Amino acid sequence: MKVVILCGGFGTRLREQTEFMPKPMVSVGGKPILWHIMKIYYHQGFTEFILPLGYKGEIIKEYFVHYRWMSQDFTLEYTEENRIEFHDERNLENWKIHFVDTGVRTLTGKRVNLIKHLLEEDDCFMLTYGDGVADIDLKELLEYHKKMGCAATITGFRPKQRFGIVGEKGGKVTKFKEKPDMTDWINCGFMVFENRALEYFTDDDVMLEKVTLPDIASDGELAIYTHRGCWHYMDTQRDYERINKIWEEDPQWKIWD
Numbered sequence: 001m002k003v004v005i006l007c008g009g010f011g012t013r014l015r016e017q018t019e020f021m022p023k024p025m026v027s028v029g030g031k032p033i034l035w036h037i038m039k040i041y042y043h044q045g046f047t048e049f050i051l052p053l054g055y056k057g058e059i060i061k062e063y064f065v066h067y068r069w070m071s072q073d074f075t076l077e078y079t080e081e082n083r084i085e086f087h088d089e090r091n092l093e094n095w096k097i098h099f100v101d102t103g104v105r106t107l108t109g110k111r112v113n114l115i116k117h118l119l120e121e122d123d124c125f126m127l128t129y130g131d132g133v134a135d136i137d138l139k140e141l142l143e144y145h146k147k148m149g150c151a152a153t154i155t156g157f158r159p160k161q162r163f164g165i166v167g168e169k170g171g172k173v174t175k176f177k178e179k180p181d182m183t184d185w186i187n188c189g190f191m192v193f194e195n196r197a198l199e200y201f202t203d204d205d206v207m208l209e210k211v212t213l214p215d216i217a218s219d220g221e222l223a224i225y226t227h228r229g230c231w232h233y234m235d236t237q238r239d240y241e242r243i244n245k246i247w248e249e250d251p252q253w254k255i256w257d
Helices: 012-018 033-043 057-065 067-071 108-113 138-148 195-200 208-218 237-249
Strands: 002-006 048-053 074-077 083-086 096-101 124-129 132-134 152-157 165-169 172-177 191-194 222-226 231-233
Touching: 002 033, 002 108, 012 237, 033 048, 033 132, 048 057, 057 067, 057 096, 067 083, 108 208, 124 138, 138 152, 138 191, 138 222, 152 208, 191 195, 195 208, 208 222, 231 237
Parallel strands: 002 048, 002 124, 048 096, 152 222
Antiparallel strands: 074 083, 124 191, 132 231, 152 191, 165 172
16 A cells, blocks of 8 residues: 655745755654654555655655665675675665655645556555654554545544643632643544545645545545544644654654664
8 A cells, every 4th residue: 555645845834944955854863754754654564655746855855865875884895886785684664665746836635636646556545744743553544444434534633732721710710721632633644545535636736634635524535533642743943843852752653663
């Protein structure tokens, strides 16, 4: 099963990092957050990825073209062939990655439309964003999706409120709750789509979240899988600093060895 990771946005709210690189390449613990996302999938048996590229997509291409020798110890023998011997092949991920330029300003719905030719032969595919990580059980998600029988399934998560809540009556505080969980679910990515859902992805330049998913939902074809573990995203400089601190202290999404 193929995994689509949306990699084309500008990341304007994280300008401190994205002025010179695309958001999926912003570092968490010395590795791009895109690498972390791919490791989450790879550890659970998903090895083939499609990366719809946009803003500074060449940096993502370059990283993976050079990934093997940048990640491994090796011996270079200067002969006619310039032979390279890698020291430990066991540590290499068996990834297959499709890089597709989908335009610098293209919106997410159309980006998926532009990679349809890589998805049409499969029964279903997974899709997520290039800026969020979670300790999600992907096989459980897939089983839930199949059980629901819908065209698509999103993963719902309840993040904590940014601010604490104060209750008041007659000028006196009646309760004080520090950053409680939200009552509503948000879509944190980690989605599954049946092949028949591809008909919702058209040549119209629309947002997946504002048009495509609402259209699927209005047809009664969108399920939600609720994730109660960890989920961390990187949208602002504050998020960047927070997620790097979590990586140092307790990286719950690091489900691989």
